[in-house]
Amino acid sequence: MDRDFGRGLYIDGQWQQSRSGRSFPVTNPADGSVIAEIPDAGAEETRAAIDAAHRAFPAWAARPALERARILMDWSRAMEAHQDELARLMTDENGKPLAESRGEVTYAAGFAQWFGEEARRVYGEIVPAATSLKRIWVLRQPVGVVGAITPWNFPAAMVTRKVAPALAAGCTVILKPAEQTPLTAIAIVRLLEEAGIPPGVVNVVVGQDPVAIGDALLDDPRVRKITFTGSTEVGKHLMRRSADTMKRVSLELGGQAPFLVFADADLDLAVQGAIASKFRNTGQTCVSANRIYVEEPVVDEFAHRMAQRVKEMRVGRGTEPGVVVGPLIDRQGYEKVKLHLEDAVRQGASVATGGRVYESGGGFYAEPTVLVGVEERMVVMREETFGPVAPISSFKTEAEALERANATPYGLAAYAYTRDLARGVRVAEGLEYGIVGLNDGMPSTPQAPFGGFKESGQGREGGRQGMDAFLEIKFVSVGLG
Numbered sequence: 001m002d003r004d005f006g007r008g009l010y011i012d013g014q015w016q017q018s019r020s021g022r023s024f025p026v027t028n029p030a031d032g033s034v035i036a037e038i039p040d041a042g043a044e045e046t047r048a049a050i051d052a053a054h055r056a057f058p059a060w061a062a063r064p065a066l067e068r069a070r071i072l073m074d075w076s077r078a079m080e081a082h083q084d085e086l087a088r089l090m091t092d093e094n095g096k097p098l099a100e101s102r103g104e105v106t107y108a109a110g111f112a113q114w115f116g117e118e119a120r121r122v123y124g125e126i127v128p129a130a131t132s133l134k135r136i137w138v139l140r141q142p143v144g145v146v147g148a149i150t151p152w153n154f155p156a157a158m159v160t161r162k163v164a165p166a167l168a169a170g171c172t173v174i175l176k177p178a179e180q181t182p183l184t185a186i187a188i189v190r191l192l193e194e195a196g197i198p199p200g201v202v203n204v205v206v207g208q209d210p211v212a213i214g215d216a217l218l219d220d221p222r223v224r225k226i227t228f229t230g231s232t233e234v235g236k237h238l239m240r241r242s243a244d245t246m247k248r249v250s251l252e253l254g255g256q257a258p259f260l261v262f263a264d265a266d267l268d269l270a271v272q273g274a275i276a277s278k279f280r281n282t283g284q285t286c287v288s289a290n291r292i293y294v295e296e297p298v299v300d301e302f303a304h305r306m307a308q309r310v311k312e313m314r315v316g317r318g319t320e321p322g323v324v325v326g327p328l329i330d331r332q333g334y335e336k337v338k339l340h341l342e343d344a345v346r347q348g349a350s351v352a353t354g355g356r357v358y359e360s361g362g363g364f365y366a367e368p369t370v371l372v373g374v375e376e377r378m379v380v381m382r383e384e385t386f387g388p389v390a391p392i393s394s395f396k397t398e399a400e401a402l403e404r405a406n407a408t409p410y411g412l413a414a415y416a417y418t419r420d421l422a423r424g425v426r427v428a429e430g431l432e433y434g435i436v437g438l439n440d441g442m443p444s445t446p447q448a449p450f451g452g453f454k455e456s457g458q459g460r461e462g463g464r465q466g467m468d469a470f471l472e473i474k475f476v477s478v479g480l481g
């Protein structure tokens, strides 16, 4: 795999430098070393990419779905075939342990496969009319040029979760990956090029200043859709700014996931689920268990078993064998984890295991930590930590657990562990969240709709529903005379 990213912009089928010739460094969060220099693009390059995507749209939309599907299937197989190289690149720029990077490549390839399959199922409808002299057709057509903005925490999967359904639907795309992790995105778009994507159908614009690129996308009326994963703050900004040209928006924003454990749960399974949810990607996921609520009679036992398991987890560089918790993405992430931990301890929480947040050899690290005796007033329970800190609090009744779980403006993912079927149904239905893991700490999969209630976003990605975001509905009323 080519490790030269000097021509990392992809516009109208051409890999190129920025117009100014300026570039910026991408660093390895494990040690701060520079991995690559990539072009620093702005509004001008973004406008050129929009021109290309706009020109390419009619021919791409007109292609038979089966042909678009074949390209997506080939893309999926190419990602799988390059799993090790892609994983290595991802670990270098994002920090996550290699095994997780490999898993993400499979997850990312899964979206290309799933939407390759779904491309052929964009069905319309024929609705019975009120008179014999009319026919009613309902068609689904691609929305047009799409601006796709992705975050650094899943450098491959967030790209394919957006780009694959857009392409399947017949849309063309300008992809803007996060400035921290553009290399994986560039590498997988190179594979898409090899799979035969025509010039202009997918364009990649990377730059240090996301506002310049974002504004160029937002201001242009030819961009009909913005699909974004990232912070709630930026998501709200994009939604507000989309209003002027009435762009469609899909937003996957922050979470504040509660993780409920009832006394009748299989505690080992619950511990395993909590660890999978909490520590994957060093706690830097929007579905990460942010608040663990355990029913009073089993809280000590649960915390004990979890701390025993967490104590064994090794922190370090993602490329080192045996490491399961990598570095935090940057200093800002580190400061946040530190603040959450210090605030909790100052207000009376105790550290059952872990607790150290430190700089080492140019990287920022946090030990996987279990906090007990945590209360709602602590910052760690009120804000998304985005780090490997598991705060445990106790509850007395099911009603209290649900009330506390729902007492947040966010609504992305929630988890509940119980062996009581009726309780499981009540709780799954009562949680105001777009995703519920019922006795499951890892619910995300390409074939299910992923997305949030409330301030966690708008629209769904993945699943059959993931196509809807890229389709317009057209009603044709046919008069027969």
Ligand code: ADP
Pocket: 149, 150, 151, 152, 176, 177, 178, 179, 210, 211, 213, 214, 215, 229, 230, 231, 232, 234, 235, 237
């Ligand atoms: P995080 O805090 O996880 O970095 P952000 O919401 O800042 O989340 O970033 C997610 C993505 O949004 C990145 O690709 C980033 O470059 C981009 N981004 C940030 N600000 C803007 C903006 N004003 N317009 C468009 N994209 C933006």
